[in-house]
Amino acid sequence: MIKKLFSTRLDEFVRPDVAILLLRIGAAALMLTHGIPKLLKVLEGDFSFGDPIGIGPTASLILVAFAEAICAALVVIGLMTRISLIPLIITMIVAVFVAHAGDPFSDKELGLFFLISFVVLFLTGPGKYSLDRKLFGK
Numbered sequence: 001m002i003k004k005l006f007s008t009r010l011d012e013f014v015r016p017d018v019a020i021l022l023l024r025i026g027a028a029a030l031m032l033t034h035g036i037p038k039l040l041k042v043l044e045g046d047f048s049f050g051d052p053i054g055i056g057p058t059a060s061l062i063l064v065a066f067a068e069a070i071c072a073a074l075v076v077i078g079l080m081t082r083i084s085l086i087p088l089i090i091t092m093i094v095a096v097f098v099a100h101a102g103d104p105f106s107d108k109e110l111g112l113f114f115l116i117s118f119v120v121l122f123l124t125g126p127g128k129y130s131l132d133r134k135l136f137g138k
Contacts, residue, residue: 020127027117028075031088035068052099067091075121078130085122092118 004013041047042065049061067087074084092115096108126132 016124017128020121020124021129023117024078024081024121024126024130025076027114027121028072031068031072031114032076035065035070035072038065039069041065050099052094063087064091075126078126078132079135081126081130081132082122085118088118089115089122 007013010016038049038061041049042062047058047061049057049064051057051060053060055063068091071084071087074080075088092111096111096115100108100111
C-alpha cells in the first residue's frame with residue numbers, strides 16, 4: 001500500500017475513470033448550488049443581475065443560469081459533457097477575469113477552482129462512467 005502512495009503511475013492507486021467520475025460529479029454538483037438559485041430567479045421573472053460583458057443584465061443572468069444550472073446538471077450525469085463544459089468554462093473566465101478582476105485573490109479562488117476543474121474535465125472527457133460513454137461509445 002505504501003508503494004502505491006508513492007507511485008507516479010496514474011492507474012496504480014485508483015482507476016482514472018473513478019477519479020474523473022468524482023471530479024465530474026463533485027465540481028458540477030457544487031456548481032449547481034450556484035446555478036439553481038439563478039435559474040429560479042429567471043423563472044420568477046427577477047432579472048436583476050450584473051452586466052460584466054455589456055450584453056445587459058437580463059441576457060447575462062439567463063446565460064449564467066443556463067451554464068450554472070442546465071450545463072452543470074448535464075455534466076453531473078455525463079451527457080454532452082464536453083459541449084456542456086464550454087459555457088461553464090466561459091462563465092468562470094468571465095467571473096474570475098472580468099466580474100472579479102479588481103477583487104482580492106481570495107474572492108477569485110472558488111471561480112479559479114471551478115475553471116481549472118472544468119478545463120481538466122474538458123481535456124479528459126466524461127470518463128467511462130457517463131451517459132456519453134453509454135450512448136455514444138468511446
